[in-house]
Amino acid sequence: MNIEISKKFAGIKPSAVREILKTTNDPEMIAFAGGSPATEAFPCDAVRKISNEILTENAQSALVYGVSEGYEPLRRNVADWLLKYEGINSENDSIIITSGGTQVMDLAARVLLSEGDAVICEDPSFVGSLNCFRSHGCGVVGVPIDSDGMNINSLEQAVKSNKNAKAIYTIPNFQNPGGTTLSLEKRKQMYRIAKENHLVIIEDNPYGSLRVSGKNVSAIKSFDSESLVVYAGSFSKVLAPGIRVAYAAVPKQIAGAFTIAKQVSDVHTGVLNQMIVSRWLSEYDIDSHLESIRRIYRKKLDLMCSCLDEYCADFISYVRPEGGLFIWAKLDDGIDMLQYVKKLIDKKVAVVPGSAFMCNDAAKCNHIRLNFSTPSEVDIIKGVKIMADTAKQ
Amino acid sequence: MNIEISKKFAGIKPSAVREILKTTNDPEMIAFAGGSPATEAFPCDAVRKISNEILTENAQSALVYGVSEGYEPLRRNVADWLLKYEGINSENDSIIITSGGTQVMDLAARVLLSEGDAVICEDPSFVGSLNCFRSHGCGVVGVPIDSDGMNINSLEQAVKSNKNAKAIYTIPNFQNPGGTTLSLEKRKQMYRIAKENHLVIIEDNPYGSLRVSGKNVSAIKSFDSESLVVYAGSFSKVLAPGIRVAYAAVPKQIAGAFTIAKQVSDVHTGVLNQMIVSRWLSEYDIDSHLESIRRIYRKKLDLMCSCLDEYCADFISYVRPEGGLFIWAKLDDGIDMLQYVKKLIDKKVAVVPGSAFMCNDAAKCNHIRLNFSTPSEVDIIKGVKIMADTAKQ
Numbered sequence: 001m002n003i004e005i006s007k008k009f010a011g012i013k014p015s016a017v018r019e020i021l022k023t024t025n026d027p028e029m030i031a032f033a034g035g036s037p038a039t040e041a042f043p044c045d046a047v048r049k050i051s052n053e054i055l056t057e058n059a060q061s062a063l064v065y066g067v068s069e070g071y072e073p074l075r076r077n078v079a080d081w082l083l084k085y086e087g088i089n090s091e092n093d094s095i096i097i098t099s100g101g102t103q104v105m106d107l108a109a110r111v112l113l114s115e116g117d118a119v120i121c122e123d124p125s126f127v128g129s130l131n132c133f134r135s136h137g138c139g140v141v142g143v144p145i146d147s148d149g150m151n152i153n154s155l156e157q158a159v160k161s162n163k164n165a166k167a168i169y170t171i172p173n174f175q176n177p178g179g180t181t182l183s184l185e186k187r188k189q190m191y192r193i194a195k196e197n198h199l200v201i202i203e204d205n206p207y208g209s210l211r212v213s214g215k216n217v218s219a220i221k222s223f224d225s226e227s228l229v230v231y232a233g234s235f236s237k238v239l240a241p242g243i244r245v246a247y248a249a250v251p252k253q254i255a256g257a258f259t260i261a262k263q264v265s266d267v268h269t270g271v272l273n274q275m276i277v278s279r280w281l282s283e284y285d286i287d288s289h290l291e292s293i294r295r296i297y298r299k300k301l302d303l304m305c306s307c308l309d310e311y312c313a314d315f316i317s318y319v320r321p322e323g324g325l326f327i328w329a330k331l332d333d334g335i336d337m338l339q340y341v342k343k344l345i346d347k348k349v350a351v352v353p354g355s356a357f358m359c360n361d362a363a364k365c366n367h368i369r370l371n372f373s374t375p376s377e378v379d380i381i382k383g384v385k386i387m388a389d390t391a392k393q
Numbered sequence: 394m395n396i397e398i399s400k401k402f403a404g405i406k407p408s409a410v411r412e413i414l415k416t417t418n419d420p421e422m423i424a425f426a427g428g429s430p431a432t433e434a435f436p437c438d439a440v441r442k443i444s445n446e447i448l449t450e451n452a453q454s455a456l457v458y459g460v461s462e463g464y465e466p467l468r469r470n471v472a473d474w475l476l477k478y479e480g481i482n483s484e485n486d487s488i489i490i491t492s493g494g495t496q497v498m499d500l501a502a503r504v505l506l507s508e509g510d511a512v513i514c515e516d517p518s519f520v521g522s523l524n525c526f527r528s529h530g531c532g533v534v535g536v537p538i539d540s541d542g543m544n545i546n547s548l549e550q551a552v553k554s555n556k557n558a559k560a561i562y563t564i565p566n567f568q569n570p571g572g573t574t575l576s577l578e579k580r581k582q583m584y585r586i587a588k589e590n591h592l593v594i595i596e597d598n599p600y601g602s603l604r605v606s607g608k609n610v611s612a613i614k615s616f617d618s619e620s621l622v623v624y625a626g627s628f629s630k631v632l633a634p635g636i637r638v639a640y641a642a643v644p645k646q647i648a649g650a651f652t653i654a655k656q657v658s659d660v661h662t663g664v665l666n667q668m669i670v671s672r673w674l675s676e677y678d679i680d681s682h683l684e685s686i687r688r689i690y691r692k693k694l695d696l697m698c699s700c701l702d703e704y705c706a707d708f709i710s711y712v713r714p715e716g717g718l719f720i721w722a723k724l725d726d727g728i729d730m731l732q733y734v735k736k737l738i739d740k741k742v743a744v745v746p747g748s749a750f751m752c753n754d755a756a757k758c759n760h761i762r763l764n765f766s767t768p769s770e771v772d773i774i775k776g777v778k779i780m781a782d783t784a785k786q
Contacts, residue, residue: 001588001591001620001621003505003620003647005505005647006506007507008503009504009650009654044452044453045452047448048445048448051445055440055445056441059437059440060435060437063432063435063635063636064432064633065427065428065634065635066635098659099492099637100659102659110528111398112398114508115507132657135503135657166397226394240457241458242456242663243456243665244663251396253395254396254398260405260406260524261528263495263521264405264495264525265499265659266495266499266637266659267521269492270492270663270666272635272666
């Protein structure tokens, strides 16, 4: 039988990132395409020890159904985390544990958006979130980014000309793929615009703890006196992504709807997974873990930047990010970006074509996204040299 | 700010089951309300051993991002399982690993349904699935069930009078909450009707392995020559629910869309979770595990039925299920069901009001759903006696 795909779904393409990631199963491929945190930063020993303790002490409790809001001790850990690291007092919010950070965007879309609504996004932005909004039949309206984040004049323009906009989606720290951090001044302006236009802000902060230089900027959620921010955080980048534990801090008035959305999505996040993260947060020295993974990221970022500066300065320009996982590299106009990406894959270097991240994916884009956290230091040097050689051919 | 909830979401109530489950955090509460498999049936030692092995041998591989379709060895395990236990040759299907069984219905709804479409369901049916369809702005059309499953005349009628119907949703084995099993003859009729009317069948089979009497009935998917069945299976009831590993077998032509739906929902199911299940399936004696958990369920079902027959025969009638987790108990017309449920909770026995499972939850319903897998044998006896005492007052 020829099965018809739902209208809202029919237009979505698979994520180019994840499709390219499949090619990275090839062990010879140098992985500049992924979005994975550095595997050497995973606290493997702690996870093994904790998992074994939980399954020895009371395995049944880790294997039964949990509640949809999440494992209560972990919800408290998250509230503590938000206060300590992000200055967010979540008294007026509910913490809901999710299966990875993307699920926060999905739950938000379900609860807040209807088909035909629009979400104003940074352009470029994380394709997983863009596709998520699209999959709910919503439009994504792109606003260009400057080196200090979303261009505010363009944001005001976008709000004015898109009366169907219901939310602003932002990755404020070390944006994916742009690498930029939204300045405090712009965060406040964005908040004002949201408030004046009755828009929700979806603040997606998976990379916030991976700052390797510069100063922390306050989360928008930290000054959310009007309760209009849905905040998404994740342990994918500070612990490990395969464990799929993340969280939302949502205004109390929509917490009930969020919980139902979680129920109908996947009932609850894996209990063992939540218990592992909770015990890790409670019993381990997280400050020194964060310091040690930042050292790893700082070193890799510095290395990739030095290599780019040394070998690729004549055809690549970029704004050096202060953290995160990505460098958003602009190719010289003379280079055909898609051709270049294909040639690189032939030479066993996988990068993501920037067009994958554009709100309008037919828009002209001469960027590529480079990930510096996944490859080894040896591969960073080797890969960037191949990038230089390939451009010269 | 007053945040507006999306139209498709605004009308959904929290699952009465999960709300009542929260009361069961009270350790004195006798848990006839849950839907949890018997905790004594969990292979805890195996999970502990396997988890420790995986995290010792190669923790990083269990903690990195996985692909959206699922962990490849587990997908092969599932194909083998389907062939061995369900007679399903999944050659024309793709196996997609999901975070629990409910997520299959959610992915199917995203891919196949648009707002305003309808799904034809058994009435009563699993409230998690009904709410899932509702949360996508779809209607649920109830078809009454006989002791051998959905009434086929009513199904034909429902198909005729609901031109917006896109799918039939069925729980063929030990239906939740009805306890009934769809006969082979009716499965074939349902298939014919789906084919003639260009409908997808969503076959949800979480309980199939928990048969304690009678003979297996072939899955609808096993004779799906037209590729119109989306099949959902789960390890929640044969291994444990907290691990959140389930799967879909979907016709190849919609597998790409399913994978994208999975990507935008939660990217992929926890890798450690998938690896644990895969190794368990590969290295353990699953036949004898299934035999041993069936012994547990058989004993508990027999016990609850004997108790109901001994103490409650004057006000409760039911069709004895051949497996699964639930007895669908009809109260005498003289009893006010909701009042009775409330009185039981006061006396520390939690049961679910049947109305929670009705497609039209304002419909008259004098049933309650009793779960026999969660409570201990002592509690089954004690709880049913309290049910009898309460009815007499």
